[in-house]
Amino acid sequence: MRRPLAAVAVAGAVASLLAGCSLPEGVDGDLADEWGGFPEPVAFVPAAPICHAEPYAETAALVDYRPIDCDQPHLVQTVYVGAFTGDVAERDSPPASGSRAIRRAYSECETQVAEFLGADYRYGRLTMGVVKPTEAGWAGGARWFRCDVSEIDDVRGVPVERQGSLEGALVEDSDSGLRLGCFTARLGDGGEVQERAEVPCDQPHEAEFVGIWRSPDDDYPTFDDSAAEERVYQGCRETVADYVDVPKDGNLIYRTGVIADWMSEHDWDNGDRAFRCYLWLPDRELTESLRGAGTEGLPIHTE
Numbered sequence: 001m002r003r004p005l006a007a008v009a010v011a012g013a014v015a016s017l018l019a020g021c022s023l024p025e026g027v028d029g030d031l032a033d034e035w036g037g038f039p040e041p042v043a044f045v046p047a048a049p050i051c052h053a054e055p056y057a058e059t060a061a062l063v064d065y066r067p068i069d070c071d072q073p074h075l076v077q078t079v080y081v082g083a084f085t086g087d088v089a090e091r092d093s094p095p096a097s098g099s100r101a102i103r104r105a106y107s108e109c110e111t112q113v114a115e116f117l118g119a120d121y122r123y124g125r126l127t128m129g130v131v132k133p134t135e136a137g138w139a140g141g142a143r144w145f146r147c148d149v150s151e152i153d154d155v156r157g158v159p160v161e162r163q164g165s166l167e168g169a170l171v172e173d174s175d176s177g178l179r180l181g182c183f184t185a186r187l188g189d190g191g192e193v194q195e196r197a198e199v200p201c202d203q204p205h206e207a208e209f210v211g212i213w214r215s216p217d218d219d220y221p222t223f224d225d226s227a228a229e230e231r232v233y234q235g236c237r238e239t240v241a242d243y244v245d246v247p248k249d250g251n252l253i254y255r256t257g258v259i260a261d262w263m264s265e266h267d268w269d270n271g272d273r274a275f276r277c278y279l280w281l282p283d284r285e286l287t288e289s290l291r292g293a294g295t296e297g298l299p300i301h302t303e
Contacts, residue, residue, distance in 0.1 A: 043141030045081060049116070049167065052076040055159060056127075056148050058097065061134045070165040077166050078131075080112035080147040094138040098269035105130045106271025109147035117149075118171030122212050122276050124178035125152050126166070127159070130270065151178065154196065155261055155276060180209035182289065185259065185280065193259060201289040206281050207259060208290060210236075210243035212274040220268045236260045236277035244279065244290050244298045255298045257281060 046060070050067040051074035068074060083089075088101040095101035113128055114120045121128045128149050133142035149166055150159040169176040182201040188194045199205050213235035215221065221228035236258040241248045246255060261276035279290060279298075290297045 043143070044137070045142075045144050046078060046146055048078045048081045048146070049165060050078050051165075052078065052148075056129050056131070056150055058129065058131060059094075059134050060131050060137075060146065062137060062142075071163060073161050073163055075159050075161055076148045076150050078146045078148050079116045079166070080109060082108050082112070082145050082147070084132075084143045084145060089143045092139075093135055094132045097266070102130060102132070103269075103271035105132075105145045109145075110271075113147050113149060116167055118168050118174065119179075120212060120274070121149060121170070122274055123180060123209075124170045124176075125155060125157075125180065126150065126170075126178060127152050154198075155180065156193075180276070182286070183207040183209070183278065185278075185282075187282075202287055204285045204287060206284060206286060207278045208286070210277050210279055210291075211239045213239045213260075213277050214274045217273075220265045221262075222265075232260050232262075232275055233258055236275060239277040240279045240298075243292075245292050245294045246298050247295075251300050254300045254302055 044062050044065075046065060047067060049070070051070040051072070052066070053068055053072075053074050054064070054066070055075050067078075070077060082105060084095065084101060084105070088095055095105075109128060109130055110120070117124070117126070126149055128147065131146035131148050132138075133144065151162045151166075152158060153160050166176075166178075168174060169178050172179070180198070182199055182203075182205040184195075184197050184199055184205050185193055185207045186195040196207070201208065213232070215232065215235065217228065217231070219228070221232050223229055237252050237256065238248050240246075240256050240258060241252055244256075246252065257280040259278040259280045261278075263272045263275070283301075
């Protein structure tokens with residue numbers, strides 16, 4: 001019985017206190033109407049450019065986000081951060097690998113990364129990938145995608161640890177050592193490159209990087225499809241012609257062999273449609289670059 005009496009006594013005391021006091025000027029006595037609303041929660045968005053010690057992965061969780069300064073040893077640099085928008089952003093889960101949304105993100109990354117590096121990333125010993133939020137991150141409102149770049153030990157190799165930002169690393173006068181040049185190459189019986197080593201162009205070599213060729217096809221060009229395979233090699237031959245400055249005619253096949261770097265089907269589905277192209281002259285020992293050399297540098301050979 002004591003607890004209800006105490007409650008009544010307190011209420012009465014408060015009432016007496018309020019009755020005996022007047023409110024200051026400008027105060028209406030309503031304690032709730034002056035409170036501001038709570039701000040809307042803001043989803044996490046990663047920073048760019050920033051580096052990461054962890055290797056590239058296609059999804060990234062906030063709990064694993066530990067960016068570091070690019071002067072420290074790292075495996076990945078986030079160059080740009082974009083956003084999924086429109087109907088894609090309204091979905092209940094992040095876009096799947098190989099989806100149109102991922103391909104669009106990849107295309108945006110290619111453009112932004114090329115601007116950051118000074119050239120398409122394929123002009124160097126670099127690889128690029130799109131990173132998206134996890135299912136949990138997407139459910140929490142994350143709609144970003146990251147454009148991550150890594151240095152690799154060879155154009156078909158694995159990421160290597162580096163120090164320093166990649167900004168401007170592929171401009172023509174860069175001293176980064178990442179731009180592709182001349183190579184020695186040994187092919188197997190099936191035409192695949194078994195060994196390749198980059199060398200200065202004034203040293204003996206038989207292959208030289210000439211640029212990239214973008215496929216207009218929607219289907220992945222497998223080696224089982226000879227017509228699709230030939231389209232890639234013809235595209236690279238024409239890239240050689242532009243680089244060396246020779247005619248794109250029926251004699252081009254008699255001027256040069258080519259090597260094309262094939263991407264995986266998974267990367268193709270995600271938006272990588274450009275092949276690295278190399279002129280390849282296995283019967284010649286070159287000791288200089290053939291860039292702009294013309295027909296004298298790349299004569300017709302019919303034997």
